[in-house]
Amino acid sequence: MSLTPPPRAIEDCLTSHFRSGDRIRSRSVSDTVLSAVLDVPVPPPRIVADWDREIASRLFLDPGDVEPMPLARTRARWQDYPRCVQAMREWTHALGLPGILDGSEMALMACRGARYHHDGAHYGDKAFCNLFLSEDKGLDVHFPAMGRRIPLTRGTALIFDTGQPHGVVRRGGDAFDMADFASGRDATQLFLSWELPVEDADLGSALGIVFDLISRLSPLPASADEEGILLNGEPALVCPDSGLWRR
Template sequence: MNHRPQQHQAQDLLTSYFWSGDGIRSRCVSDIVPCGRVDVPMPPARLLADWAREISSRLVLEPGDVEAMPLARARARWPDYARCVQAVSDWACALGLPGVLAGSDVALMACRGARYHHDGAQYGGAAFCNLFLSEDRGQDLHFPSLGLRIPLSRGTVVIFDTCQPHGVIQRHSSGFHVADFPPGQDCIQLFLTWELPIEDTHVAHALQVAFDTAPSTSSQLHEEQVWLNGARAAVCPDSGRWCRAGESPGSCGDLP
């Protein structure tokens, strides 16, 4: 399934400036979010116990934290890892993305919810493909600018533009709240994530990404960033609304 907003506000012009080779290139930010569900088995008990020890002893996740887990060690204890990857690969292929996962970097991640953010300051040249591995914790992957909430459970798979604001929140909440992830409650989401190159022909076509939308600005920049309506933008971590970079969250939504 592909999600795309029914209405577009002409004044909201998002631009990603990202590294392409030795220079900064501009592109639009996609509002297309393919999502679905694939059949993947529950990770074995030994692996789940190893993950729990890693999270409690090394990561010590606070509400909103998203951290990397050791993938190589997990694969050694995960006989169905290849089956999981193949399930996502087949799903992506059906979307017109043949072989894209095979050539993309993959990581194992854990989060205790996720404050709203965009990843365009570090991964502007990519789209993320996420496979969620945890059982239903009553949480959603929320894209506030798109009006899209994706219920998370084992086998949920999604592809999205890294520059699109997103967070992981409780299903009953309208935003991110620390109190929704109390100590002692199993709130952890584990997921595999692939970095799909946004300049790949298949990826750009699937997400309908247009390139070189602001070449005069991109030629003056020296780092990746996201602009909204001609100004560098940031995301309010609690609401997911856009605000001017460097201003307080209280100004969110006030960009021209």
């Protein structure tokens, strides 16, 4: 006779608390990252030069900064830009997520590395979907809690939980070091980004997210009525240098 093991205590898990309509819902934080390297066109030199001018004249990216870029200008000037979006549509369709991009706002982003962080405080109802457009510059997206890193190159596509700590660091590195992004080194990555709704049934299933966990807790933690990430039932922060959780 086999016995079903008891469910893992909710307090031993990460939980995300997010606003859904007029109430706060709770959910698990996914440890699944969907990734692929897609065949996308090389940005022409004039587009890369336009990006470089924008970064140098307006963004002034410091190490660790992640900032939005003018998408409309790139869309208008890059003839092959629609191929990038189509590649993402085909990939997400193959994942069993047909049409998931249609209702999601798209942005063009630039980063010069990224300090470790999570985005669960403001985007707990979302998963991030990114397509990197720059060439390989020796950088990884690193998910330290999962021990997973994904090399960034042109065509790298990702879908991941906003509550999962992540950073952009030197290839193979396990800490964010400003020296890796010193002035004079080309370490800027451009990427398209979509915010996908985790309450979409297909997306929630693909990421293995379980909803309304907190309703099983008795008593409820005082922070259960606030948006954010809880670790062992208490609000937690991510160390920006190591990506480790801290209270």
